[in-house]
Amino acid sequence: MNRPRLDDRLADLEADGYLIDASQEDANQLYLSGFTGPDPFLTLYADGEVHVLVSGLEYGRATAEATADTVERHADYGYEYGGREARNDMYAEFVRDKGVDSVSMPPRGPVGTADALRDRGIDVAVDTDDRLREVRAVKTDEEIDAIREAQRANEAAMRAAEELIAGADVAGEDAEVGDAEPGVLLHEGEPLTSERVAEEIEVTLLRHGCALDETIVAGGAQAADPHDRGSGPLRANEAIIVDIFPRSKATKYNADMTRTFCVGEPSEALREWYELTGRALDAALDAVEPGATGEDVHAAACEVYEEAGEPTFRTDPETETGFIHSTGHGIGLDVHESPRLANGGEALEPGHVITVEPGLYDPEVGGVRIEDLVVVTEDGHENLTDYPIRFAAE
Numbered sequence: 152m153n154r155p156r157l158d159d160r161l162a163d164l165e166a167d168g169y170l171i172d173a174s175q176e177d178a179n180q181l182y183l184s185g186f187t188g189p190d191p192f193l194t195l196y197a198d199g200e201v202h203v204l205v206s207g208l209e210y211g212r213a214t215a216e217a218t219a220d221t222v223e224r225h226a227d228y229g230y231e232y233g234g235r236e237a238r239n240d241m242y243a244e245f246v247r248d249k250g251v252d253s254v255s256m257p258p259r260g261p262v263g264t265a266d267a268l269r270d271r272g273i274d275v276a277v278d279t280d281d282r283l284r285e286v287r288a289v290k291t292d293e294e295i296d297a298i299r300e301a302q303r304a305n306e307a308a309m310r311a312a313e314e315l316i317a318g319a320d321v322a323g324e325d326a327e328v329g330d331a332e333p334g335v336l337l338h339e340g341e342p343l344t345s346e347r348v349a350e351e352i353e354v355t356l357l358r359h360g361c362a363l364d365e366t367i368v369a370g371g372a373q374a375a376d377p378h379d380r381g382s383g384p385l386r387a388n389e390a391i392i393v394d395i396f397p398r399s400k401a402t403k404y405n406a407d408m409t410r411t412f413c414v415g416e417p418s419e420a421l422r423e424w425y426e427l428t429g430r431a432l433d434a435a436l437d438a439v440e441p442g443a444t445g446e447d448v449h450a451a452a453c454e455v456y457e458e459a460g461e462p463t464f465r466t467d468p469e470t471e472t473g474f475i476h477s478t479g480h481g482i483g484l485d486v487h488e489s490p491r492l493a494n495g496g497e498a499l500e501p502g503h504v505i506t507v508e509p510g511l512y513d514p515e516v517g518g519v520r521i522e523d524l525v526v527v528t529e530d531g532h533e534n535l536t537d538y539p540i541r542f543a544a545e
Contacts, residue, residue: 152182152218153291158199160282161255166274168197169283170246170254172264178484179257179283181403185218191261193242194219197251204245207231239267246273257281288481288489289502294404295526298482298504299535301399301406302524304359306538309410311355312348312368312393316412317544319343321387335384336414345369345381348393356397367394367409374411374518377476377510387415390425390517391544396486405486407506408536409522412544424511424519425542431455431509432521432540435478435492439507439525439532445496449478452509461511465494472513479506482524503527504535 161169171194173180175187184194184203192213193204200220205213210224223245225231230241242264246254253274256265258281265275290298319336336343345368352366369381370391385391394409411425431452438451453463453474462473477493482504490497492505499505505527510520523536 152185153286153289154199156289157196157283157286160286161196164255164276164278164282166253166255166276167251168195168246168249168254169278170195170256170260170268170275171283172242172256172261175403177257177259178287178488179281181484182287183283186213186216187403188213193245195246195249195251195254197249202245202249204228204242239264239271243268243271243273257283284489287483289500290483290504290526291502294483295502295504295535297399297402297404298406298524298526300402301361301397301404302408302535303537304356304361304399305395305397305406305408306536307359308352308355308361308395308397309393309408309538311351312395313410313412313544315343315348315351316385316391316393316414319385319414321415331384334386334388334415336387342384344384345373346383348385349381352393352395356395360401361397361399361406363395363397366396367392369518371517372514375472375512375514375516377512377518377520388417389413390417390421390519392518392520394520394522398486403484405482405484406535407482407486407508407522407524408538409508409510409520410538410540411519411521411542413542414544417542418516420516421519422542424516427455427459427461428509428511428519428521429540431474432507432523435507435509436523436525436532436534439499439505439527441499441501441527441529441531444498445478445490445492445505446494447496448492448499448507449494449496452478452507456509456511473511474509475512476510479508479522481505499527501527501529 195202202221203219214222228241255278322331322335348368370385371389373379374392396407435452438448453465462470479492481488508522512518525532
């Protein structure tokens, strides 16, 4: 955690402290406390110190793991099991015990906790700007190394997926393999499905200390929907989008990468789209530097597509085909966080880790997306992705 940056961003809040009531699933909570508590717990930041309040069940682990100045348990305030009002009394006592009479809470903090503290005489304001999210956007060297490590696992998973796709046979006109139709990819005599490739990805990630709840392996018309996870048999001569966004089980930091593959002969339109998307990626990467805005990077990708006559949201906000999403997003403890590479995107700073992922989509053609992961540096950017860009799966 970058405490000087945190102090700077919270300095103008008219509150004595910053309070979070959430579990580790809330990235702000994980960032501030450093503790992987599965149940909601309190973290208070006041006078440059982090204070954590957990149940007795989690106390031992919290004292060992939390990056906090103090760790206390419910029993320290005469509570362990009781009703809601007694729990809220404990929360108020914990806050006041740190010399705090007013707190700011993130915009997604529990209303019940905020109201309970107000009822007990503690002023609560909502941090509508979500300043902690802004603090998290700029990564320390340690955080960048954690993302880099997750990306190495990501690349191993992408390699496993590509090899599975590249090694597939193609069902011919006289195919008699189950329900396989001509053109369907076959693995060990069975149709190769999106689910089978996703399984290979997940198993590989587990072996590299990472996991993910879901991934994208979408071919043909499914690839024309950027967030279609993909299902069923994959086919030759169609684009197959593989988008993997794993999370390290140890550090909790995410990575993200997309490649598009094809087995066989893609259509002329798909070939043109792939070449165009590679150019859009290069143009967007060239625009990544400190002081440039997320909108600048997005515009660089859009211009490549627009000059080729392809629609984008920038020129046609109602288009359902073409480049129909932003150029990228920040990544860290959340797989989607600040900054945004889109219209209105903010200025880039050294330490921002962002994805750059242009793409084109049309159900009549399919979909193509290529995504790299980069960190903004003092004089430009460093690409954290070390995986080849190629259409023909190898």
